Amino acid sequence: xxxxxxxxxxxxxxxxxxxxxxxxxxxxxxxxxxxxxxxxxxxxxxxxxxxxxxxxxxxxxxxxxxxxxxxxxxxxxxxxxxxxxxxxxxxxxxxxxxxxxxxxxxxxxxxxxxxxxxxxxxxxxxxxxxxxxxxxxxxxxxxxxxxxxxxxxxxxxxxxxxxxxxxxxxxxxxxxxxxxxxxxxxxxxxxxxxxxxxxxxxxxxxxxxxxxxxxxxxxxxxxxxxxxxxxxxxxxxxxxxxxxxxxxxxxxxxxxxxxxxx
Amino acid sequence: xxxxxxxxxxxxxxxxxxxxxxxxxxxxxxxxxxxxxxxxxxxxxxxxxxxxxxxxxxxxxxxxxxxxxxxxxxxxxxxxxxxxxxxxxxxxxxxxxxxxxxxxxxxxxxxxxxxxxxxxxxxxxxxxxxxxxxxxxxxxxxxxxxxxxxxxxxxxxxxxxxxxxxxxxxxxxxxxxxxxxxxxxxxxxxxxx
Numbered sequence: 001x002x003x004x005x006x007x008x009x010x011x012x013x014x015x016x017x018x019x020x021x022x023x024x025x026x027x028x029x030x031x032x033x034x035x036x037x038x039x040x041x042x043x044x045x046x047x048x049x050x051x052x053x054x055x056x057x058x059x060x061x062x063x064x065x066x067x068x069x070x071x072x073x074x075x076x077x078x079x080x081x082x083x084x085x086x087x088x089x090x091x092x093x094x095x096x097x098x099x100x101x102x103x104x105x106x107x108x109x110x111x112x113x114x115x116x117x118x119x120x121x122x123x124x125x126x127x128x129x130x131x132x133x134x135x136x137x138x139x140x141x142x143x144x145x146x147x148x149x150x151x152x153x154x155x156x157x158x159x160x161x162x163x164x165x166x167x168x169x170x171x172x173x174x175x176x177x178x179x180x181x182x183x184x185x186x187x188x189x190x191x192x193x194x195x196x197x198x199x200x201x202x203x204x205x206x207x208x209x210x211x212x213x214x215x216x217x218x219x220x221x222x223x224x225x226x227x228x229x230x231x232x233x234x235x236x237x238x239x240x241x242x243x244x245x246x247x248x249x250x251x252x253x254x255x256x257x258x259x260x261x262x
Numbered sequence: 263x264x265x266x267x268x269x270x271x272x273x274x275x276x277x278x279x280x281x282x283x284x285x286x287x288x289x290x291x292x293x294x295x296x297x298x299x300x301x302x303x304x305x306x307x308x309x310x311x312x313x314x315x316x317x318x319x320x321x322x323x324x325x326x327x328x329x330x331x332x333x334x335x336x337x338x339x340x341x342x343x344x345x346x347x348x349x350x351x352x353x354x355x356x357x358x359x360x361x362x363x364x365x366x367x368x369x370x371x372x373x374x375x376x377x378x379x380x381x382x383x384x385x386x387x388x389x390x391x392x393x394x395x396x397x398x399x400x401x402x403x404x405x406x407x408x409x410x411x412x413x414x415x416x417x418x419x420x421x422x423x424x425x426x427x428x429x430x431x432x433x434x435x436x437x438x439x440x441x442x443x444x445x446x447x448x449x450x451x452x453x454x455x
Binding site for chain 1: 283285288289292293296297298299300301302304313314315317318319321322323325326327329330334335336337339340343344346347348349352396408411412415416417418419421433434436437439440441443444447
């Protein structure tokens with residue numbers, strides 16, 4: 001690849017306009033730390049950043065206040081889940097712990113609501129948060145047209161799965177539509193042990209967990225899983241992830257890593 | 263000018279701390295770059311309320327995904343700018359698609375000169391003049407490609423179709439346009455000091 005071609009790819013990359021094939025070609029160069037590609041990208045991104053500084057605008061104080069409140073609420077929710085499980089679990093996670101998960105999820109919701117009430121325009125903020133969740137997930141899926149369609153459906157729900165003790169620091173979100181299925185995106189999970197896989201469960205209210213797919217994570221602990229819809233007429237109340245044999249199992253047997261309630 | 267080394271408050275250091283869920287680091291990163299991001303978003307979205315909504319989305323994404331920041335793919339500022347641009351264009355497209363709201367053509371949004379409430383008048387005016395001057399210094403064909411790419415979010419293939427030009431021509435114009443833009447902005451930036 002000659003200099004002009006590298007610079008053309010770098011320009012398109014900095015502008016964010018490369019088609020998928022060209023973007024992948026350029027990222028190969030970046031991953032190999034090709035000096036010309038790195039230099040070209042740095043130069044063009046610097047120009048783009050300068051271009052973006054035109055008309056710097058001071059945001060309303062409410063934007064930062066809402067963000068910080070949201071961060072605090074997230075932290076309280078996570079702590080509530082962990083605390084509930086730590087205080088109520090008598091021994092290593094066994095299957096009946098599902099009831100504790102539901103309690104934890106309820107505590108998380110209560111904590112989030114308590115903080116939200118302390119913030120002005122809490123209702124508007126909550127609506128904005130849901131829109132933000134949708135937007136954040138959409139970027140990860142923008143090359144999957146079927147998922148985009150799913151996101152645009154008003155019946156689609158967004159669920160945050162809290163990290164339990166074996167997966168401290170992990171996070172996960174689920175896009176869920178009861179007839180179209182959904183997508184699970186996880187981050188910060190521990191490496192998948194040899195011969196094992198993470199298994200997602202869809203849990204109806206008061207019912208037995210339904211296997212919803214197995215997955216492994218990459219070196220950064222991230223993964224995504226397309227989830228098929230459950231049988232017609234079955235409502236799902238909770239999603240959870242456990243560590244299981246690589247082929248998956250029909251009913252959960254291992255420790256629980258993530259859980260969240262619709 | 264942000265520090266280049268790994269100082270505690272450098273953008274890179276702040277991103278690393280945000281990845282560790284450091285609330286204070288997030289607050290400082292927001293204070294440092296929210297104005298820049300909102301300035302860009304307002305250039306794409308002319309509705310101030312929608313722009314602040316997008317700003318909040320962008321910084322929430324920073325909080326959630328800081329650990330995915332990869333220095334090989336650019337500076338934290340460039341990372342933020344790209345996210346702000348992508349989010350703003352997503353919002354713009356959603357507005358066009360769902361509400362059929364009239365949105366000004368790209369040329370108008372790029373060159374309009376009305377003051378926005380809350381701008382830092384001195385810094386904004388200087389930067390705006392510099393950038394407009396730099397954009398206007400580009401040959402029309404190159405300027406059109408840069409604007410369609412950066413402010414309207416079209417891919418190179420989409421630009422080629424829109425302008426009825428070969429893809430290779432668009433790629434070359436994007437490169438030449440950015441190279442020239444960089445040279446002009448550097449020259450005028452030095453001249454302004």
